[in-house]
Amino acid sequence: xxxxxxxxxxxxxxxxxxxxxxxxxxxxxxxxxxxxxxxxxxxxxxxxxxxxxxxxxxxxxxxxxxxxxxxxxxxxxxxxxxxxxxxxxxxxxxxxxxxxxxxxxxxxxxxxxxxxxxxxxxxxxxx
Amino acid sequence: xxxxxxxxxxxxxxxxxxxxxxxxxxxxxxxxxxxxxxxxxxxxxxxxxxxxxxxxxxxxxxxxxxxxxxxxxxxxxxxxxxxxxxxxxxxxxxxxxxxxxxxxxxxxxxxxxxxxxxxxxxxxxxxxxxxxxxxxxxxxxxxxxxxxxxxxxxxxxxxxxxxxxxxxxxxxxxxxxxxxxxxxxxxxxxxxxxxxxxxxxxxxxxxxxxxxxxxxxxxxxxxxxxxxxxxxxxxxxxxxxxxxxxxxxxxxxxxxxxxxxxxxxxxxxxxxxxxxxxxxxxxxxxxxxxxxxxxxxxxxxxxxxxxxxxxxxxxxxxxxxxxxxxxxxxxxxxxxxxxxxxxxxxxxxxxxxxxxxxxxxxxxxxxxxxxxxxxxxxxxxxxxxxxx
Amino acid sequence: xxxxxxxxxxxxxxxxxxxxxxxxxxxxxxxxxxxxxxxxxxxxxxxxxxxxxxxxxxxxxxxxxxxxxxxxxxxxxxxxxxxxxxxxxxxxxxxxxxxxxxxxxxxxxxxxxxxxxxxxxxxxxxxxxxxxxxxxxxxxxxxxxxxxxxxxxxxxxxxxxxxxxxxxxxxxxxxxxxxxxxxxxxxxxxxxxxxxxxxxxxxxxxxxxxxxxxxxxxxxxxxxxxxxxxxxxxxxxxxxxx
Amino acid sequence: xxxxxxxxxxxxxxxxxxxxxxxxxxxxxxxxxxxxxxxxxxxxxxxxxxxxxxxxxxxxxxxxxxxxxxxxxxxxxxxxxxxxxxxxxxxxxxxxxxxxxxxxxxxxxxxxxxxxxxxxxxxx
Numbered sequence: 001x002x003x004x005x006x007x008x009x010x011x012x013x014x015x016x017x018x019x020x021x022x023x024x025x026x027x028x029x030x031x032x033x034x035x036x037x038x039x040x041x042x043x044x045x046x047x048x049x050x051x052x053x054x055x056x057x058x059x060x061x062x063x064x065x066x067x068x069x070x071x072x073x074x075x076x077x078x079x080x081x082x083x084x085x086x087x088x089x090x091x092x093x094x095x096x097x098x099x100x101x102x103x104x105x106x107x108x109x110x111x112x113x114x115x116x117x118x119x120x121x122x123x124x125x126x127x
Numbered sequence: 128x129x130x131x132x133x134x135x136x137x138x139x140x141x142x143x144x145x146x147x148x149x150x151x152x153x154x155x156x157x158x159x160x161x162x163x164x165x166x167x168x169x170x171x172x173x174x175x176x177x178x179x180x181x182x183x184x185x186x187x188x189x190x191x192x193x194x195x196x197x198x199x200x201x202x203x204x205x206x207x208x209x210x211x212x213x214x215x216x217x218x219x220x221x222x223x224x225x226x227x228x229x230x231x232x233x234x235x236x237x238x239x240x241x242x243x244x245x246x247x248x249x250x251x252x253x254x255x256x257x258x259x260x261x262x263x264x265x266x267x268x269x270x271x272x273x274x275x276x277x278x279x280x281x282x283x284x285x286x287x288x289x290x291x292x293x294x295x296x297x298x299x300x301x302x303x304x305x306x307x308x309x310x311x312x313x314x315x316x317x318x319x320x321x322x323x324x325x326x327x328x329x330x331x332x333x334x335x336x337x338x339x340x341x342x343x344x345x346x347x348x349x350x351x352x353x354x355x356x357x358x359x360x361x362x363x364x365x366x367x368x369x370x371x372x373x374x375x376x377x378x379x380x381x382x383x384x385x386x387x388x389x390x391x392x393x394x395x396x397x398x399x400x401x402x403x404x405x406x407x408x409x410x411x412x413x414x415x416x417x418x419x420x421x422x423x424x425x426x427x428x429x430x431x432x433x434x435x436x437x438x439x440x441x442x443x444x445x446x447x448x449x450x451x452x453x454x455x456x457x458x459x460x461x462x463x464x465x466x467x468x469x470x471x472x473x474x475x476x477x478x479x480x481x482x483x484x485x486x487x488x489x490x491x492x493x494x495x496x497x498x499x500x501x502x503x504x505x506x507x508x509x510x511x512x513x514x515x
Numbered sequence: 516x517x518x519x520x521x522x523x524x525x526x527x528x529x530x531x532x533x534x535x536x537x538x539x540x541x542x543x544x545x546x547x548x549x550x551x552x553x554x555x556x557x558x559x560x561x562x563x564x565x566x567x568x569x570x571x572x573x574x575x576x577x578x579x580x581x582x583x584x585x586x587x588x589x590x591x592x593x594x595x596x597x598x599x600x601x602x603x604x605x606x607x608x609x610x611x612x613x614x615x616x617x618x619x620x621x622x623x624x625x626x627x628x629x630x631x632x633x634x635x636x637x638x639x640x641x642x643x644x645x646x647x648x649x650x651x652x653x654x655x656x657x658x659x660x661x662x663x664x665x666x667x668x669x670x671x672x673x674x675x676x677x678x679x680x681x682x683x684x685x686x687x688x689x690x691x692x693x694x695x696x697x698x699x700x701x702x703x704x705x706x707x708x709x710x711x712x713x714x715x716x717x718x719x720x721x722x723x724x725x726x727x728x729x730x731x732x733x734x735x736x737x738x739x740x741x742x743x744x745x746x747x748x749x750x751x752x753x754x755x756x757x
Numbered sequence: 758x759x760x761x762x763x764x765x766x767x768x769x770x771x772x773x774x775x776x777x778x779x780x781x782x783x784x785x786x787x788x789x790x791x792x793x794x795x796x797x798x799x800x801x802x803x804x805x806x807x808x809x810x811x812x813x814x815x816x817x818x819x820x821x822x823x824x825x826x827x828x829x830x831x832x833x834x835x836x837x838x839x840x841x842x843x844x845x846x847x848x849x850x851x852x853x854x855x856x857x858x859x860x861x862x863x864x865x866x867x868x869x870x871x872x873x874x875x876x877x878x879x880x881x
Contacts, residue, residue, distance in 0.1 A: 171571025712768030
């Protein structure tokens, strides 16, 4: 292959220059995927405290009420919504549904993600 | 084979590629030089009409016969590059109708299969045709993809041993002590270095630029670069070529290509074909011509306009009356310079025949006996050109 | 077209041999309705004969002149200067991405052509083999989508974020070509060909290819359709049907 | 002439891709169920140890949570593998990563099932 790939090419997908809106979906999907994976395994480890009895868990939950963690949770919810809704777009277009309208679907999905995140934020911070 | 004769072909248009193809099949080593890539000059910019010969069957029977013969051969050997949907000659006024009997007689004489079909039938097949059409003849016209036709010849030539050096510009010809051409001075524009290339013979297949090459050795080639304008519109309104049924004139052929229709063309002479500016009024004129044949052009957007410089042979007469046939000059005979053969004139449809004639001359001069087999040799896929 | 004149700066990426690429600027007076390729050709004709660029038909039927103009893939022969810059503005022309550069604005498309050949995509076809697409909505450019309008210009490969990451990825035109030839021939070998790491699964639905295609082709949709066909074929095979 | 080549090692095939997509869609479904169940059973949120233990008393909950976990792990690892392919690993490296992913996936799934079992069997 004359145009051989190098691991450095991996970083190229962060390059946002002159791309149409659906590429944003691609980049967002990758970034949220990495973020959510990180969260998932951290979350699993944290839940291990449940096995250590009430003291360990409740101590942790108290810690979780700090604003920093709340913002983190917001990010997880936003990331989950973006990844999930964009994933639905990729899935249905791959099965031949709406491939001609994917751009509109993408915009619609992202609008839902934004609205969903706002609703969660209001709920979370009003408690 | 070290003692295999070596021919340098200048120009990688239709003619140059077809010459290389023919040389390779006859066992002659060919090196093709072009300052651009394949078909970067006139060839790439052709209208793309695979002529049936109908256009020339009244006034230029020699060209018409060449066209129909080569039309049939190309459809056989280069099917991959040709969209063969047929074509129409349509009459739109009394003068066109008066031309019809001449057209019928000419077509018959030249062996072109034409058929007069009812107007309503034609309108059913091509609903965008001018509804006021008075008479319609079908002809075996087709459209070819200009770049890919040249590439198919080049690919096959390459497979058979020819070498292509694109972006290698010939800056001079090498002469020996006897005043004969023995090679070319070349400028490799990719790496920006210059070198000399020696050969047993140089074929000047530069079409409209043939005069620029022969001028390097003070030889003559009576070629007149005769550009014409073409304009493309962004909808595929017809699937068949639509010709105006009349003596060849300006803006009388409308061709479907990809998702477009293209109208052409005009005819005027220039001295240098390197850059030809577009004349605004010609674009508007083409638009009016296109609308006359297919009124729906009004609802389209212009997609592109371009100029293409035909290499017409002969001088002193105006463009339209110059014959569309080709000419092969052996400069030994015309200027007493050995080792240089110029092929020019002609049209894309007849490029294989032009190559055959040229290589016949080359073989005779080199004392090689080899039959031309390009008529029967199918071209391999054009994409193979890019295989190293 | 009118007699309006613009002064623009044309910035061209140059590269010779193995030397490092650099940019060169040219001040040009242009008609804004001229095409970008006309300006480039004029630079070659009147300013610098060493400029190497690929071009043939000058009306979007051959696909030789795909380049990046101000960061977006354009077929320069049909892109009016008016669409990409303004009077006094700049016009930056670079070679396509994701292909090795031969020189200046020319890229090496041999791998691309080999893969198109492997996908058995024959793209000059008479009418009855041509209309295998769909009727596009008027607000999406209208007209009928036909893959035979693909001119192999490489714009989709240059625009594709996956091709940017992985040159081994087949890329939009090739997968679309495989979809087209499969819908004509039903040759299961084509499905095997695309059912792999660098094939149809690598696409991540950015649809850049469809956005930049100068020829009204929708490779994105065709890749999605090909996925559906590969899945259908695999499931049928799983249940022993061919 | 160039023929369509056959591919001996697809590295990513229909099945893996289909698995990724379907597990993704199932996560969406389970997440929906999770929200509904959560809302019905614990409208105040699960903020204390006791609440969690009580929540897990309903037999639907551990089953749902475990299924959800399994699909999330599967989806995350197949997804990570896709991203890893962008680094153009050699076949050997990819095989090693596959093994690590399988071991990690099974490990986390077992751990999650154990955790759910511990919680469900704990009494307040």
